[in-house]
Amino acid sequence: MLTTDPASQQQLLYPPADAEEVPIIILLSRATECPFAIKGSGHTAFKGASNSHGGITIEFAQIKQVIPSADRKSVVIGPGNTCLGTVGVSGLILGGGISFFSGQYGWICDSIISYQIVLGSGEILTALRGGGGGNFGVGAQFVASTFEQVPIWGGFLTWEMHGSKMALIDAMVNYAEKGSLQDPKAALIVSFAHVQRYQTWVSSLIVDHPDPLPEGSHPEVFDENFNIGNPFADSTRTATHSNLTAASYWAMTTRLDKQSELDILTIFEEETTPILDLADFLPSSRRHGGNALGIGGGEEPLLLISFSPMWVSTTDDGAVLTWSLARERGLNHPFSYINYGSQIQDPLAGYGAENLARLVEVSKKYDPNGVL
Numbered sequence: 001m002l003t004t005d006p007a008s009q010q011q012l013l014y015p016p017a018d019a020e021e022v023p024i025i026i027l028l029s030r031a032t033e034c035p036f037a038i039k040g041s042g043h044t045a046f047k048g049a050s051n052s053h054g055g056i057t058i059e060f061a062q063i064k065q066v067i068p069s070a071d072r073k074s075v076v077i078g079p080g081n082t083c084l085g086t087v088g089v090s091g092l093i094l095g096g097g098i099s100f101f102s103g104q105y106g107w108i109c110d111s112i113i114s115y116q117i118v119l120g121s122g123e124i125l126t127a128l129r130g131g132g133g134g135n136f137g138v139g140a141q142f143v144a145s146t147f148e149q150v151p152i153w154g155g156f157l158t159w160e161m162h163g164s165k166m167a168l169i170d171a172m173v174n175y176a177e178k179g180s181l182q183d184p185k186a187a188l189i190v191s192f193a194h195v196q197r198y199q200t201w202v203s204s205l206i207v208d209h210p211d212p213l214p215e216g217s218h219p220e221v222f223d224e225n226f227n228i229g230n231p232f233a234d235s236t237r238t239a240t241h242s243n244l245t246a247a248s249y250w251a252m253t254t255r256l257d258k259q260s261e262l263d264i265l266t267i268f269e270e271e272t273t274p275i276l277d278l279a280d281f282l283p284s285s286r287r288h289g290g291n292a293l294g295i296g297g298g299e300e301p302l303l304l305i306s307f308s309p310m311w312v313s314t315t316d317d318g319a320v321l322t323w324s325l326a327r328e329r330g331l332n333h334p335f336s337y338i339n340y341g342s343q344i345q346d347p348l349a350g351y352g353a354e355n356l357a358r359l360v361e362v363s364k365k366y367d368p369n370g371v372l
């Protein structure tokens with residue numbers, strides 16, 4: 001049933017009960033020339049990314065089945081499911097999907113065995129490869145391979161930024177160049193942020209390792225990080241995955257370079273300072289035959305950077321949207337992760353000419369009228 005979104009009054013929400021209802025709404029939309037958009041959980045931060053202003057938004061909130069196979073080696077997942085709190089599995093899978101287990105099992109799209117896709121023609125078919133986003137059809141069901149998982153070790157470490165940034169950047173570069181090769185099961189995310197409420201710059205690490213550890217210990221690969229000392233918060237522990245993982249995004253990928261990371265941080269600080277007082281600033285593979293992302297198999301480590309300023313007033317949009325340092329240094333890698341990208345980026349162009357040409361070919365074949 002179509003209902004009006006009470007928040008906007010300008011979009012019609014359609015929550016299909018199952019995959020068979022999706023072609024009906026697509027064909028209705030085409031026949032009436034009423035635009036439609038697809039929403040997994042709606043976690044893309046920019047306006048219009050997964051909703052249609054003045055059109056129909058197909059939202060999958062009702063299709064939430066999670067059905068393990070009899071041998072528990074695979075699982076059928078409905079597109080309305082969420083993980084990491086409220087992040088939608090649909091967008092996560094279709095865009096690629098980085099997880100704590102990516103070092104071991106690849107990106108999430110690499111673990112998808114098959115996709116049930118509804119084409120712009122209304123036809124439902126099974127596809128085998130992901131990573132191209134929702135550009136070819138509507139993902140109505142995913143079948144993923146599974147693995148056994150006991151409690152994992154992980155958590156956050158937080159420091160005041162100015163006293164810790166050099167040591168953290170050193171540790172990150174050493175981890176990327178050596179540690180991640182010595183212990184591919186581990187994962188590390190380095191963040192720098194300004195916390196408006198406390199008027200403080202902070203550095204933060206998310207670390208994890210799938211092997212449980214005794215309390216008070218950490219994996220050897222993170223020795224350098226723990227040697228930094230005096231974090232003002234340390235939540236690392238062994239716990240279940242769900243226990244451990246209790247905006248606008250910009251994505252870029254650069255070749256690893258210590259000075260660039262420092263300069264990015266300096267510019268981040270300089271550029272962020274003028275917008276610190278915005279009103280209500282919120283606290284803030286290849287295993288299954290490869291994917292379309294165009295990364296992996298390279299000879300050097302890459303740094304995937306996500307800029308995520310958060311603000312509430314559209315009048316502040318212009319003050320926030322800016323960027324480009326690595327390009328000037330010649331370090332920029334063309335890949336920018338679609339799920340961390342902003343509305344003015346072109347992530348598919350960064351998949352490499354060959355992958356892009358293949359995606360265009362697939363799109364022409366399966367969506368000749370450019371419905372999606």
Ligand SMILES: Cc1cc2nc3c(=O)[nH]c(=O)nc-3n(C[C@H](O)[C@H](O)[C@H](O)COP(=O)(O)OP(=O)(O)OC[C@H]3O[C@@H](n4cnc5c(N)ncnc54)[C@H](O)[C@@H]3O)c2cc1C
Nearest residue numbers: 038040041042043044050088090091092097098134139339
């Ligand atoms: C707090 C937070 C944590 C995050 N953590 C991670 C992380 O650890 N790893 C990671 O890789 N990413 C992470 N992300 C990014 C996340 O992968 C993306 O935001 C992703 O797009 C979320 O999916 P969604 O279904 O909620 O998005 P939506 O905004 O609903 O959809 C994203 C895009 O996919 C399209 N789409 C959605 N569902 C379908 C479908 N069924 N068929 C066709 N097209 C569809 C939409 O139209 C839209 O273009 C995180 C984001 C947030 C906000």
